[in-house]
Each structure stands twice: as C-alpha cells, then as structure tokens.
Amino acid sequence: MNLLVVTCSHQRAGLDVREQIAFSGDQLPGAYLMWRTEHPDCELVVLSTCNRVELYVADERDTDNVTAGDVAQFLSRFHNVAPDVFIDAITSLEGADAVAHLFEVTCSLDSMVLGEPQIVTQVKQAYAMARDHDACGPLTNFLFQHALSVSARVRSETRLAEGRVSIASVAVGEFGRSVFNRFDNKTVLIIGAGEMAQEALRYLKDEGVRRIVVVNRSRDRARALATEFDGEAAAFEELDHWLGQADIIVSATGADQVLISRDRFAAARRRFDQEPVLILDLAAPRDFDPDIESLEDDVFLFDIDSLEATCERNRRMRESEIVRAKAIVAEQTQRFLQDMHHRATGPVIHRLREHWHNISQAELDRLYRKLPELEPDHRRAVEATIQRIVNKLLHPPLEALKDEARQGTPTGLVHAIRRLFLSQDS
Amino acid sequence: MDRLQAGERLGTVGPVGKSRGAAESLSNGVEVLVEFLVKVQLSCFAFSYLAAFVCDALRLVRGTTPGIRWAAMLFTAAGLLAQTIWLIVRSRSDGLPPLVRSGQDWLLVLAWLGAVMCLILQVTHRAVPTGAFLLPAVILLIGAALFAREEQAVVLDTVVLQRWGMLHAGTLAVGIVCVLAACVAALMYLIHYRRLRSHASGADRIRLPSLEQLSAINRWMVTTSVPLLTVGMLTGFVLINQMRDTRHLAPVSWADPVIVTTLSVWLLMVIVLGRMILIRRQSGKALAQLTLLSGCFLVVTVLAPMMLSEGGAIRTFHGPGANSAEPQPANAAVRPKEPPR
Numbered sequence: 001m002n003l004l005v006v007t008c009s010h011q012r013a014g015l016d017v018r019e020q021i022a023f024s025g026d027q028l029p030g031a032y033l034m035w036r037t038e039h040p041d042c043e044l045v046v047l048s049t050c051n052r053v054e055l056y057v058a059d060e061r062d063t064d065n066v067t068a069g070d071v072a073q074f075l076s077r078f079h080n081v082a083p084d085v086f087i088d089a090i091t092s093l094e095g096a097d098a099v100a101h102l103f104e105v106t107c108s109l110d111s112m113v114l115g116e117p118q119i120v121t122q123v124k125q126a127y128a129m130a131r132d133h134d135a136c137g138p139l140t141n142f143l144f145q146h147a148l149s150v151s152a153r154v155r156s157e158t159r160l161a162e163g164r165v166s167i168a169s170v171a172v173g174e175f176g177r178s179v180f181n182r183f184d185n186k187t188v189l190i191i192g193a194g195e196m197a198q199e200a201l202r203y204l205k206d207e208g209v210r211r212i213v214v215v216n217r218s219r220d221r222a223r224a225l226a227t228e229f230d231g232e233a234a235a236f237e238e239l240d241h242w243l244g245q246a247d248i249i250v251s252a253t254g255a256d257q258v259l260i261s262r263d264r265f266a267a268a269r270r271r272f273d274q275e276p277v278l279i280l281d282l283a284a285p286r287d288f289d290p291d292i293e294s295l296e297d298d299v300f301l302f303d304i305d306s307l308e309a310t311c312e313r314n315r316r317m318r319e320s321e322i323v324r325a326k327a328i329v330a331e332q333t334q335r336f337l338q339d340m341h342h343r344a345t346g347p348v349i350h351r352l353r354e355h356w357h358n359i360s361q362a363e364l365d366r367l368y369r370k371l372p373e374l375e376p377d378h379r380r381a382v383e384a385t386i387q388r389i390v391n392k393l394l395h396p397p398l399e400a401l402k403d404e405a406r407q408g409t410p411t412g413l414v415h416a417i418r419r420l421f422l423s424q425d426s
Numbered sequence: 427m428d429r430l431q432a433g434e435r436l437g438t439v440g441p442v443g444k445s446r447g448a449a450e451s452l453s454n455g456v457e458v459l460v461e462f463l464v465k466v467q468l469s470c471f472a473f474s475y476l477a478a479f480v481c482d483a484l485r486l487v488r489g490t491t492p493g494i495r496w497a498a499m500l501f502t503a504a505g506l507l508a509q510t511i512w513l514i515v516r517s518r519s520d521g522l523p524p525l526v527r528s529g530q531d532w533l534l535v536l537a538w539l540g541a542v543m544c545l546i547l548q549v550t551h552r553a554v555p556t557g558a559f560l561l562p563a564v565i566l567l568i569g570a571a572l573f574a575r576e577e578q579a580v581v582l583d584t585v586v587l588q589r590w591g592m593l594h595a596g597t598l599a600v601g602i603v604c605v606l607a608a609c610v611a612a613l614m615y616l617i618h619y620r621r622l623r624s625h626a627s628g629a630d631r632i633r634l635p636s637l638e639q640l641s642a643i644n645r646w647m648v649t650t651s652v653p654l655l656t657v658g659m660l661t662g663f664v665l666i667n668q669m670r671d672t673r674h675l676a677p678v679s680w681a682d683p684v685i686v687t688t689l690s691v692w693l694l695m696v697i698v699l700g701r702m703i704l705i706r707r708q709s710g711k712a713l714a715q716l717t718l719l720s721g722c723f724l725v726v727t728v729l730a731p732m733m734l735s736e737g738g739a740i741r742t743f744h745g746p747g748a749n750s751a752e753p754q755p756a757n758a759a760v761r762p763k764e765p766p767r
Contacts, residue, residue, distance in 0.1 A: 297709035306625035
C-alpha cells in the first residue's frame with residue numbers, strides 16, 4: 001500500500017512554470033483516461049488550482065509501485081513539455097508525509113493566503129472529478145474523505161479561517177456588514193475605476209448589491225467598469241448629486257489631494273433625507289476629509305489605514321492558530337495511518353480466520369463420519385472445544401498484527417503470516 | 427449559599443405555605459411534593475439563567491467557542507424548562523393563571539417571556555451572545571419577584587373581572603417585554619456604534635447584528651409596545667371601574683404610585699414613537715439612546731412600586747389589602763364565582 005504526491009506549488013514554482021503543467025477542467029477527463037491506460041492499478045486525484053498542481057497517487061500493490069519519476073513523465077507527455085522545464089519546481093512526498101501534506105493543503109495551511117476557504121471547495125471538486133472518471137479507489141476515497149473531515153475539524157476548533165485579510169474584503173465583508181443588514185436595496189457609488197474599485201465591487205456584488213453608479217474622470221473607464229457589474233456610469237460633474245443619494249460610497253481614485261471636503265459633503269447630503277452612509281476610502285492619499293465623520297451620527301468613514309489595521313489583526317489571529325491547526329493535522333495523520341494500516345490487515349485477518357475454521361470444519365466432518373453414533377449434545381460439545389482451540393491459536397498472531405498496525409505499516413508481519421499460515425492460497 | 431437562601435426564602439413565604447385555603451384541598455403528600463418542586467425549581471432556573479449569562483458574557487470577553495455557545499444555550503433551555511414547570515405548578519395549585527395570580531407571578535411571567543426570546547435568539551443568531559444582554563434583565567426580574575407580593579394582589583372574583591384582569595396583565599406584560607427587547611437592541615446598537623466609530627469592526631471578538639438590523643428591531647419593538655401599553659393601561663382603568671361598581675370601593679387616586687409610573691412609562695414610549703414617526707432625520711444612535719433611557723426608567727418605575735408596596739413603604743392600589751372592601755376567605759379570593767344562571 002503506497003501513497004505518493006507530486007506537487008508543484010506557489011512555494012517553489014513561479015506562475016510561468018505552474019501554468020505549463022496545470023490542468024484545466026476540459027483537460028482533466030483526457031488526463032484521467034491517459035493515466036488509467038498507462039497505470040490501470042493505480043488510483044489518481046489531480047488537484048489543479050491557480051496556486052498549485054498536485055497529483056495524488058495511491059497503489060495497493062506492494063511491488064512495482066509508481067514513482068515520482070513516472071508521474072513526471074506522465075506530466076511531460078500529457079502537456080507535451082520537456083521534464084527539464086518543471087523538474088526542479090516539483091517535489092514528491094510519500095506515505096505519512098503525503099497524507100500530512102494533503103491535510104495541510106485542505107486546511108489551507110499551505111495556501112498563499114493563510115486560511116482562505118476556497119481550497120476546500122477546490123479539493124472537493126478535484127476529488128469529485130476523479131471519482132467521476134473512475135480514477136479513485138479505496139485508498140484515495142479514504143484519504144480525501146479524511147482530508148475533508150480534518151479541514152472541517154480545523155475550521156471548527158481553530159480560528160484559522162476567521163476574519164478577512166484583504167482590504168476590499170474587510171471593507172465590504174466586515175465593515176459593510178456591520179453597518180448594513182442587506183445590500184440589495186442600497187445605492188452604491190464608486191468613485192474611480194481602478195483595480196481596487198473593481199475588487200470592492202466584486203465583493204459588493206457578492207453581497208447582493210443591485211444599483212451601482214460609477215463616477216470617474218475618464219467616462220470610458222467608468223462605463224467599462226459599470227458594464228462589467230451591471231451598473232451605470234455617471235459624469236464626474238454629477239458626483240455631488242450621487243454623494244447625496246448613495247448609501248455606500250467606495251472611493252479609490254489616484255487623486256493627490258482630498259477630493260471631497262467636509263463642506264462639500266455636507267452640502268451634498270443636505271439635500272436628501274438623512275440615512276446611514278458608509279464611506280470606504282480605499283485611496284492613498286485619502287479622497288475624503290476625515291472630519292466628514294463628525295458631520296452626522298450616521299456617517300461611517302473607513303480609510304485605508306483602519307482597514308489595513310483590521311487586515312493585519314486578522315492575519316495575526318490566523319497565524320496564531322497555525323500551531324493548533326498543525327497539531328490537529330499531525331494527530332489526524334497518525335489516526336489516518338493507523339486506520340489505513342488496520343484496513344490493510346483486515347483481509348489477511350479475515351482469510352486467516354476463514355482458513356483455520358475451514359480446516360477445523362473439515363476435520364470435524366471426518367470425525368463425524370467415523371463416529372456416526374455421536375449424540376447431538378456430544379457433537380455440540382466437540383464443536384465448541386474445537387472452536388475454542390482455534391480461537392486461542394489465532395489470538396497471538398492476530399493481536400501481533402493489530403499491534404504492528406498501530407505502530408506503522410505491518411508489511412513484514414503480513415508477509416510472514418501469509419507464508420506461515422496461508423502459503424497454499426497466496 | 428445563595429441557592430439555600432433563595433430556597434429558604436421561598437420556604438418561609440412559599441405559595442403553598444401561605445395559601446392555606448388552597449393547600450387544605452390537597453393531600454399532605456402532594457402538598458409536600460409541590461412545596462419541594464417550588465423550592466427547587468426557582469433556584470434551579472435562577473441559577474441556570476445565571477450560568478447561561480456567565481457563558482455568554484465569557485464569549486464577549488474571550489470570543490466564541492462552540493462549547494461555550496452550546497453551554498449557554500443549554501443552560502437557558504434548562505432554566506426555561508424549570509421555570510415553565512414552576513409556573514404551571516403554581517398556577518395549578520390554585521386554579522389561576524400566573525398573569526393574574528400575584529405580583530410575583532406576573533414578574534416571573536415577564537422573566538419567562540424574556541427567557542423565551544433569549545433562547546429563540548440564541549438558536550437563530552448563534553454568533554451573537556444574546557444572553558449577555560437579555561439575561562441580566564431576566565435575572566433582575568426574577569430577583570425583583572422575590573421581593574414582590576406572593577398573594578393575589580387584586581381579588582378578581584368574577585369571570586368578567588378575571589377576563590379584564592388577564593387582558594390588562596397580559597398586554598402590559600408583553601408591552602413591557604417589547605420595551606425591554608427594544609432596550610437590549612438599543613444597548614447592542616450603542617456598543618456596535620462605538621466600536622465602528624473607533625474603526626474596529628469587532629468581528630475578531632464577537633459578532634453583533636448590523637446597525638441597520640438593530641435599529642429596525644428597536645423601531646419595531648417601540649412601535650409594538652405603545653399600543654400594548656395603551657391597551658394595558660385602559661383595561662386597568664376599566665378594571666378599577668368594574669371593581670368599584672361591584673364592591674363599592676373608594677375611588678382610586680390618580681396619584682397612586684402604580685398609576686403614575688405606568689402612565690409615565692406609557693407617555694415616554696409615546697414620545698419615543700412620536701419622535702420616530704415625526705422626525706425623519708433622527709439618527710439610529712439618538713433613537714437607541716432614547717430607548718435605553720426609557721428602558722431604565724421602566725425598570726425603575728415598574729419594579730420599585732411592586733417591591734416598595736410589599737414592604738409597606740408606599741400604599742398603592744396594587745398593594746396588600748388596599749383593594750378589598752371586606753376581608754374574604756383565601757379560597758374565595760382565588761376561585762372565580764360561578765356566573766349567574
């Protein structure tokens with residue numbers, strides 16, 4: 001029984017290498033078909049995300065196992081890329097290390113953004129894809145189901161996945177949700193059309209925002225961003241009008257001085273009923289005068305410093321959970337290996353019991369033929385005695401096998417038992 | 427020690443011991459059993475709520491873990507179960523619903539409603555340590571109930587009077603619970619508001635509902651409480667009139683402490699509601715502050731007369747012996763008369 005993982009992740013390889021051996025959703029069926037043709041006895045799960053390409057290989061045979069070199073050759077042939085291109089960027093892990101690696105990946109301990117939740121979905125999808133293409137088997141099924149339960153345990157027992165760690169997600173997910181309960185009835189004003197505005201809009205859209213107005217000095221860029229998110233573009237001259245109407249204002253311009261002064265904002269808001277307004281000033285230098293917050297009770301202004309402080313606090317909180325998460329992974333890896341070894345001894349134990357009971361039954365039949373006058377009560381007594389003898393003889397080897405399975409791979413003992421007791425049918 | 431004291435207090439002035447008329451109708455064994463249940467269960471639910479409050483308060487300080495969240499929920503549920511049994515036992519012992527039985531029972535029904543609300547919120551809003559905000563009010567009401575009158579304060583000896591009494595006590599109880607709920611929402615609002623104004627989301631420690639949601643709860647609770655308090659107060663006047671007609675009581679003074687305080691609370695809530703409706707530019711913070719002020723006022727004005735009248739410090743229509751035209755046997759006080767055929 002062997003487990004192997006060949007991995008090419010963001011930690012050792014740049015995107016230029018990773019993208020050459022990555023598997024798109026369309027390529028995976030072909031890859032699994034090719035693998036099954038080349039290695040019909042080996043199980044395979046491919047995990048291919050933007051940060052990693054990993055191939056998990058499991059083999060129940062004790063000899064002629066697939067090696068990391070075989071996997072590299074497979075990658076090379078499938079992608080038509082010379083092995084030299086990626087060979088220095090890949091690593092391989094076996095046995096317990098491979099198990100621990102998958103658990104760490106699934107728990108997002110190996111992710112670029114520690115604790116990010118998408119990886120669990122990606123692992124689930126990779127496992128489902130492998131099952132759909134008949135590339136999974138008992139070992140990979142057991143391994144991946146275990147990995148998903150370890151991930152659930154880490155998320156429930158630690159705070160590794162808590163808190164957001166990017167500026168835009170903190171702005172919308174933490175501060176936005178702290179002020180507003182629902183977003184579908186809110187008007188969002190975006191000032192600027194850069195990357196930060198785009199990212200914030202993505203999070204706002206996820207929260208259910210419907211009415212989006214983009215204001216930018218360049219009307220074309222405003223229109224492009226508005227079109228991407230089903231919003232409307234407004235002229236820069238209409239800014240004051242929309243400042244008064246908006247419930248959420250996201251500002252991320254490249255202006256080198258304050259764009260909205262206290263007086264300008266007060267004048268813009270005066271024309272409309274006072275409703276809570278959330279201002280996310282994602283620009284550096286700031287677009288909004290910080291004094292704006294003192295205008296009204298229901299104005300909430302967060303600038304990049306306060307958002308960054310929250311991100312940093314969340315990052316520290318996640319980092320402080322690494323030790324606990326790794327302890328859970330180590331414990332679960334040990335448990336998984338014990339369970340796996342125990343499963344491996346199962347067939348041998350079953351066959352040994354069956355074999356010895358068959359022998360005893362054959363001997364009993366012979367005895368009954370010689371002594372047909374035996375009363376049913378006597379027969380039952382003889383059968384019980386034979387049963388006890390067989391059980392007592394079986395006890396030491398089976399206990400030794402179980403002990404060995406608890407310690408690690410009981411391969412040697414399994415071989416010995418097969419040779420000693422099951423030689424004629426192995 | 428506290429548990430013993432609570433038990434001892436109930437033991438000395440417990441309903442079964444005091445309502446001798448009702449106790450005579452019970453066999454001795456049942457009487458002992460009921461007395462035992464009453465003693466144990468009051469301390470049971472009081473301490474259960476206290477334990478739940480400690481768990482949820484710990485969540486505020488140390489953050490949430492699944493264990494502590496479940497513990498808070500289970501303690502609240504256990505307390506609620508014990509309190510429900512307690513109220514049923516008391517009610518069955520003399521055949522009167524808890525709402526009109528005595529001042530003590532009325533306060534305990536208020537506490538029970540608060541605990542029900544708390545448990546529902548603990549189940550539906552698991553991330554929020556609701557118990558840390560709601561359970562102090564529940565515990566305060568139970569504490570006040572220990573000092574309140576245990577005998578039937580106002581003798582409702584006809585079916586008609588009893589119905590008016592139920593409507594009066596019921597609407598006031600639900601109205602006051604609405605005010606308390608509005609206060610809890612207002613308190614949460616102000617804490618969350620302060621956190622956001624200091625540019626901390628607070629999500630690392632404890633998650634509170636959004637300001638928009640808290641403000642909406644506050645507004646709904648205030649809006650609901652005003653008509654309920656109004657009905658409660660009007661039915662109170664109807665009740666006084668009916669009792670005066672049937673029992674020829676002296677007119678009740680408008681300066682009666684209970685009437686003055688109830689009117690004050692009602693007026694304050696009408697002002698809050700009026701401001702909410704008429705002043706469109708009122709911020710959530712201002713509304714929360716006003717609601718919290720009303721809540722504090724309500725706690726003082728509702729609880730103080732109940733406790734003070736029991737000790738004889740003030741004389742009120744709801745106080746001991748103030749509303750009886752002539753002494754009546756205890757069983758006549760608790761059993762409604764048969765309506766005329």
